[in-house]
Amino acid sequence: xxxxxxxxxxxxxxxxxxxxxxxxxxxxxxxxxxxxxxxxxxxxxxxxxxxxxxxxxxxxxxxxxxxxxxxxxxxxxxxxxxxxxxxxxxxxxxxxxxxxxxxxxxxxxxxxxxxxxxxxxxxxxxxxxxxxxxxxxxxxxxxxxxxxxxxxxxxxxxxxxxxxxxxxxxxxxxxxxxxxxxxxxxxxxxxxxxxxxxxxxxxxxxxxxxxxxxxxxxxxxxxxxxxxxxxxxxxxxxxxxxxxxxxxxxxxxxxxxxxxxxxxxxxxxxxxxxxxxxxxxxxxxxxxxxxxxxxxxxxxxxxxxxxxxxxx
Numbered sequence: 233x234x235x236x237x238x239x240x241x242x243x244x245x246x247x248x249x250x251x252x253x254x255x256x257x258x259x260x261x262x263x264x265x266x267x268x269x270x271x272x273x274x275x276x277x278x279x280x281x282x283x284x285x286x287x288x289x290x291x292x293x294x295x296x297x298x299x300x301x302x303x304x305x306x307x308x309x310x311x312x313x314x315x316x317x318x319x320x321x322x323x324x325x326x327x328x329x330x331x332x333x334x335x336x337x338x339x340x341x342x343x344x345x346x347x348x349x350x351x352x353x354x355x356x357x358x359x360x361x362x363x364x365x366x367x368x369x370x371x372x373x374x375x376x377x378x379x380x381x382x383x384x385x386x387x388x389x390x391x392x393x394x395x396x397x398x399x400x401x402x403x404x405x406x407x408x409x410x411x412x413x414x415x416x417x418x419x420x421x422x423x424x425x426x427x428x429x430x431x432x433x434x435x436x437x438x439x440x441x442x443x444x445x446x447x448x449x450x451x452x453x454x455x456x457x458x459x460x461x462x463x464x465x466x467x468x469x470x471x472x473x474x475x476x477x478x479x480x481x482x483x484x485x486x487x488x489x490x491x492x493x494x495x496x497x498x499x500x501x502x503x504x505x506x507x508x509x510x511x512x513x514x515x516x517x518x519x520x521x522x523x524x525x526x527x528x529x530x531x532x533x534x535x536x537x538x539x540x541x542x543x544x
Contacts (some may be wrong), residue, residue: 235403237373244320245388246370247391247401247490250416256366259376260290261291261292262285262290262291262292262296262317262318263291263292263294263314263315263316263317263318263321263322264291264316264317264318264320264321264502265292265294265295265296265311265316265318265319265323265337265497265525266293266294266295266296266319266320266387267296267298267304267307267308267311267319267320267321267322267329268296268297268298268299268321268322268323268444268450269297269298269300269304269322269323269325269326269444269445270297270298270299270307270420270445270447270448271297271448272297272322272351272447272448274293274295274320274482275488276488276491277293278470279487279491279492279493280479280492280495280496282492283492283493283496284405284520285397285495285496285499285506286530288310288527289390294311294314296308296310296311298326301325301395301396302309304325304328304329305332305333305448306325306332307329307335308326308329308330310392311330311333311337312334312337314334316335316377317499318337318338318339318340318495318498318499319334319337319338319339319340320340320341320342320491320495321338321339321340321341321342321345321365322341322342322444322447322452323342323343323350323443323444323445324343324344324345324347324350324444325396325444326341326444327341327343327347327355327363328351328352328490330365331362332335334362335361335362336362337362338348338362338363338364338456338474338498338504339362339364339504340364340365340366340491340494340495340498340504341363341364341365341366342364342365342366342368342444342446342487342491343366343368343444344368344441345367345369345370346367346370347359347365347367347509347534353509355496356504356508356509356510356511357483357503357509357530358427358505359505359506359507359508360495360506361504361505362402362490362505363504363505363508364494364496364504364505364508364509365509365510366487366490366491366492366494366509366511366512367509367510367511368487368511368512369482369483369511369512371442371467371481371482371512371515372400372402372439372441372442373402373403373404373516374468375439375441375465375467376389376402376404376405376408376410376412376439377404377408377464378477378478378480378535379437379439379463379465380408380410380516380531381532381534381535382437382463382477382478382532382535383437383463383529384532385436386410386436386437386463387409387411387414387433387436387437388410388411388433388434388436388437389405389410389411389412389415389435389436389437389438390412390413390415390429390430390433390439391413391415391437391438391439391441392410392414392415392420392423392426392438392440392441392443392446393414393415393416393417394417394420394445394446395417395418395444397418398540399414400412400414400439401409402422404478410486410538411434412439413433414518415429415430415435416429416431420445420449421449421452421537422447423453423456424459424460425457425465425543426456426487427456427457427459427460427528428460429464429472429489430460430462431460431462432496435462436462436463436465436466437462437463437465438457438462438464439464439465440453440457440464440465440466440467440471440535442481443468445457446467448478450466450467450468450470450471450474451470451471451473451474453466453471453474453476454470454471454472454474454475454476455474455475457471457475457476457477457523458474458475458476459475460527461526463468463477463478463527463528463529464476464477464478465477465478465479465480466471466478466479466481467480467481468481468484468486469481469516469518469541472518472523473518473519473520473543474544475520476519476520476521476522477519477520477523477529478515478517478519479517479518480515480516480517481515481516482512482514482515482536483512484514485514486490486495486512486513486514486523488511490510492509494507494510496531502505503526516540516541517535517538517539517540517541518540518541518542518543519535519536519539519540519541519542519543520543521532521543521544522544523535523543
């Protein structure tokens with residue numbers, strides 16, 4: 233089954249009911265704002281196209297990219313001033329900036345953590361006013377468990393601590409006999425120095441957790457992990473494909489499909505507050521055996537049997 237057919241099949245089950253209730257306004261060009269920190273493509277276009285929303289025909293994209301977090305409020309205000317019909321955000325910072333900029337324009341977000349704990353919505357089932365979206369969940373705990381299963385001897389794991397980000401707290405670490413330490417990262421595009429600093433800090437493995445600012449750099453980070461010869465797990469499969477040892481993450485395509493369905497419902501008339509915040513239902517584990525061999529590591533057969541893909 234190709235990508236377009238898969239998208240169509242999944243979307244059919246997600247939006248069949250709303251299609252019977254809401255109708256698209258003929259002739260209207262809907263303007264969708266897109267706000268994120270760092271450059272990155274608007275990956276929902278394929279799924280939206282299957283639903284009949286085609287850029288240049290009935291939707292127009294207004295992307296805004298912040299080079300740093302302090303630019304987000306101004307960019308969010310700019311999108312509000314443009315009177316876009318809907319704002320799509322990637323990450324907690326952009327979502328908070330959009331929320332503070334408008335209480336009327338619908339916002340469809342994608343965040344890595346818990347949107348309730350971060351004050352974005354009060355309730356997952358019935359989110360506040362003009363917000364809904366997709367919460368990737370706190371699966372760093374599971375990433376750490378996978379990393380420990382691959383490398384039972386590890387005791388100190390480093391993670392990138394970006395400027396302005398909260399420190400990572402993993403309840404599973406103590407039970408697994410692992411100490412997790414943050415290593416400061418200035419520019420996400422310069423990750424070679426991070427792996428050097430991680431090794432200097434005594435880390436015997438690295439966990440790259442889900443941070444929106446890192447998404448555009450995941451392929452490069454995977455390549456840097458390979459060059460460093462430091463075992464690492466990332467949150468996109470492209471990380472393992474580029475040379476990282478492991479990746480464990482939600483199935484990205486399914487997340488995109490579900491988020492596109494939320495946008496479709498809103499453009500057809502639904503209220504964001506009536507659309508539950510969704511969470512991933514499927515995760516995938518990729519093991520790069522080539523990387524393991526290059527580091528002189530042996531991955532337990534029990535983990536290889538659990539893997540969705542093994543790169544040999």
